[in-house]
Amino acid sequence: MNVFITKQVPQKGLDLLQEAGIAYTIAGNTLSQEALIAELKDYDALLSAGFVKADATLLEACRHLKVLSLFSVGYDNVDLATATSLGIPVGNTPGVLSRATADTAFLLMLAVSRKAFYNYHKILDGKWQEFEPVADLGIELDGKTLGIFGLGKIGYEMAKKCRAAFDMPVIYHNRRQNPEAEKELGARYVSFEELLAQSDVLSVHANFSPQTKELFNKDAFEKMKRNAIFVNTARGGLHQEEDLKAALESGAIWGAGLDVTNPEPMSPANPLLKMPNVCVLPHIGSATVETRDAMAVMAAKNVIAGLNGERLPTIVNAEVYG
Numbered sequence: 001m002n003v004f005i006t007k008q009v010p011q012k013g014l015d016l017l018q019e020a021g022i023a024y025t026i027a028g029n030t031l032s033q034e035a036l037i038a039e040l041k042d043y044d045a046l047l048s049a050g051f052v053k054a055d056a057t058l059l060e061a062c063r064h065l066k067v068l069s070l071f072s073v074g075y076d077n078v079d080l081a082t083a084t085s086l087g088i089p090v091g092n093t094p095g096v097l098s099r100a101t102a103d104t105a106f107l108l109m110l111a112v113s114r115k116a117f118y119n120y121h122k123i124l125d126g127k128w129q130e131f132e133p134v135a136d137l138g139i140e141l142d143g144k145t146l147g148i149f150g151l152g153k154i155g156y157e158m159a160k161k162c163r164a165a166f167d168m169p170v171i172y173h174n175r176r177q178n179p180e181a182e183k184e185l186g187a188r189y190v191s192f193e194e195l196l197a198q199s200d201v202l203s204v205h206a207n208f209s210p211q212t213k214e215l216f217n218k219d220a221f222e223k224m225k226r227n228a229i230f231v232n233t234a235r236g237g238l239h240q241e242e243d244l245k246a247a248l249e250s251g252a253i254w255g256a257g258l259d260v261t262n263p264e265p266m267s268p269a270n271p272l273l274k275m276p277n278v279c280v281l282p283h284i285g286s287a288t289v290e291t292r293d294a295m296a297v298m299a300a301k302n303v304i305a306g307l308n309g310e311r312l313p314t315i316v317n318a319e320v321y322g
């Protein structure tokens with residue numbers, strides 16, 4: 001039994017594979033889809049880290065795979081219907097990255113509110129001048145309303161931090177109501193329109209899907225408060241970048257913090273990077289030692305279960321089991 005791993009992952013996951021008697025190969029470089037398909041002919045499982053498009057072409061060519069284990073919570077890069085129809089179980093890594101990702105959303109919210117990245121660049125550019133009482137002022141967060149779009153595990157952690165740090169009332173919009181967040185955090189369910197109209201900080205934590213694609217567009221930004229901060233740590237495809245730029249330029253919203261962009265990587269020439277009220281990070285939501293270790297362990301456990309013909313501990317397409 002063997003598994004092909006697309007990128008180096010933390011040793012803790014590799015140790016588990018070894019203990020389970022599973023041989024692994026780690027790709028030396030990023031492979032084209034064609035090369036990956038050719039490689040996978042000799043493997044029973046794929047542990048996919050980074051952006052590997054597991055579309056119908058790849059899955060049909062690799063229908064012999066006993067498991068596709070994702071080193072991520074997101075599964076928007078997998079054609080789940082095809083995986084299920086071919087009987088390939090797909091596993092992901094939910095839960096363990098919620099705190100780290102929420103930390104990143106919190107960091108962006110605070111950094112945007114004080115124009116932190118812009119002010120740092122002023123120093124680098126030799127533009128730290130004399131004290132100016134009205135230059136480059138930020139806005140405070142105490143008591144402001146936090147709106148969460150997609151209040152699942154990560155959104156919950158973000159809401160918890162914002163309540164504890166700044167006593168922010170929480171409103172949210174979801175497919176389903178979240179009774180735990182309502183009870184523990186006093187979160188209030190609102191319509192999407194109300195979320196746009198009432199949030200001082202609007203933080204996005206939803207999955208990317210055809211339903212959520214570019215939901216944050218011109219129309220949405222124009223319905224938001226002029227002092228609003230938009231934060232996206234989910235997927236870049238949830239916002240329309242040109243519309244976001246226009247909304248920031250026109251003052252339709254106050255600022256934006258992005259850990260995800262569309263495309264990734266973002267071009268260094270992107271004008272968003274020069275805007276005072278914008279902070280961009282290169283998709284580091286889950287990038288802590290603790291979280292990446294935990295993700296590696298979870299992804300390895302999915303591989304081991306799949307190769308032993310057992311149900312994956314964290315399965316995305318449970319329908320595969322009928």
Ligand code: 8YV
Nearest residue numbers: 049050071072073074097286
């Ligand atoms: C990963 C993520 O860094 O889990 C996710 O969905 O976006 C990040 O944790 C990324 O997917 C690389 O595998």
